[in-house]
Amino acid sequence: IELIFATNNENKVREIRQALPGGFAIISLKEAGILKEIPEPHPTLEANATEKSTVIYQLTGKNCFSEDSGLETEALNGAPGVLSARFAGGEPEYASNTEKLLALLKDQENRKARFKTVISVIINGKEELFEGLCSGTIAPEPRGNNGFGYDPVFIPEGSSKTFGQMTLEEKQEFSHRKKAVKKLVVYLTSLVDS
Ligand code: ITT
Numbered sequence: 001i002e003l004i005f006a007t008n009n010e011n012k013v014r015e016i017r018q019a020l021p022g023g024f025a026i027i028s029l030k031e032a033g034i035l036k037e038i039p040e041p042h043p044t045l046e047a048n049a050t051e052k053s054t055v056i057y058q059l060t061g062k063n064c065f066s067e068d069s070g071l072e073t074e075a076l077n078g079a080p081g082v083l084s085a086r087f088a089g090g091e092p093e094y095a096s097n098t099e100k101l102l103a104l105l106k107d108q109e110n111r112k113a114r115f116k117t118v119i120s121v122i123i124n125g126k127e128e129l130f131e132g133l134c135s136g137t138i139a140p141e142p143r144g145n146n147g148f149g150y151d152p153v154f155i156p157e158g159s160s161k162t163f164g165q166m167t168l169e170e171k172q173e174f175s176h177r178k179k180a181v182k183k184l185v186v187y188l189t190s191l192v193d194s
Contacts, residue, residue, distance in 0.1 A: 001188055004032055006056035006066035011148035019181040045070055045082055049120035057122045065121035071150050074112040098153050111137040115176040119184050132179030
C-alpha cells in the first residue's frame with residue numbers, strides 16, 4: 001500500500017516510517033515534489049488534519065493521509081494544543097515554544113500533559129480519522145536532545161526519561177503518533193483483506 005503523507009515535518013515522516021510494518025510505503029510531500037505550505041486555520045486537530053489530507057487529495061487524486069498533533073497541558077486549560085507548532089510565534093521574549101511552555105508552567109505544581117495525534121486518511125475519496133494519546137508530565141527543564149518539538153520536556157507516564165532522552169525505538173513504546181498509526185494500519189489492512 002502506497003500513501004502520500006501530507007506533511008512538511010521530516011520528523012513526523014521519520015517516526016511514521018519507522019512505525020509502519022512491511023508492505024506500507026509513504027511518500028512525503030518533499031519526495032513527491034510537492035512544495036506546498038498547507039494552512040491549519042481550524043480550532044481542532046481533527047479539522048486541521050482533514051484540511052491537510054483534503055488539500056493533497058484534491059491536488060493529486062492519490063490516496064493520502066495527514067496528521068495534526070499537539071501537546072495539551074492541564075494547568076493551561078489544554079494549551080498549547082492546536083497551536084503547538086506556533087505557540088511562541090512572534091514573541092521575542094521566548095527563544096522557542098518549549099521555553100514559553102516552561103515559563104508559563106514555572107512554579108506550577110500541576111504539570112500533567114498529554115500529546116494527541118489525529119490522523120486523517122483518504123482512500124478512494126473516503127476519509128477516516130484515527131487518534132493516539134500519550135499522557136505524561138512536563139519536566140522542570142529540558143533533558144536530552146533526541147526527537148523534536150517538545151520532546152525534551154515531556155516525560156511519558158511509565159518512564160523517568162523525557163522523550164528527548166529516548167531513542168526513537170524507546171519513544172515508540174509510548175508514542176501518541178505510533179498509537180494512531182497502529183489504528184491506521186488495522187484500517188488499511190481491513191481494506192486490503194475485504
Ligand atoms: P505538518 O503540519 O506539515 O504536518 P507541523 O510541524 O506544522 O507539520 P503540527 O501542526 O501537527 O505539525 O504541529 C505539531 C507541533 O507539535 C510540532 O511542530 C511540534 O512542535 C509538536 N509536536 C507534535 N508531535 C510531537 C512529538 O511527538 N514530540 C514533540 N513535539 C511534538
